[in-house]
Amino acid sequence: MRVTADLDLCQGHAMCVVEAPDVFAYDKAENKVRVLDERPDESRRAAVLDAVRYCPTGALSLDDGTENTA
Numbered sequence: 841m842r843v844t845a846d847l848d849l850c851q852g853h854a855m856c857v858v859e860a861p862d863v864f865a866y867d868k869a870e871n872k873v874r875v876l877d878e879r880p881d882e883s884r885r886a887a888v889l890d891a892v893r894y895c896p897t898g899a900l901s902l903d904d905g906t907e908n909t910a
C-alpha cells in the first residue's frame with residue numbers, strides 16, 4: 841500500500857499523527873502533515889485506514905499498489 845497526502849487540503853489537524861505516529865508527522869513550521877513512511881507495512885493497515893478516515897479535510901489517501909511501481 842502507498843500513502844499520499846494532499847498538502848493543499850491538509851490543515852494541520854494532526855489527527856493522522858494520533859492514529860499512526862510512525863507513518864505521519866506534524867510539520868509545525870508548515871502546519872502540514874509530513875508522510876514519514878509512504879509504504880507502511882501491511883501490519884499498519886488498520887491504523888493508516890483510521891488516519892485516512894479521520895482526517896477532517898480528506899487530505900490522505902491510500903493506494904493499494906495496483907499501479908506498476910517497478
Ligand code: SF4
Nearest residue numbers: 850851853854856895
Ligand atoms: S489529519 Fe488530515 S488535515 Fe490533519 S494533519 Fe493529517 S492530513 Fe493534515
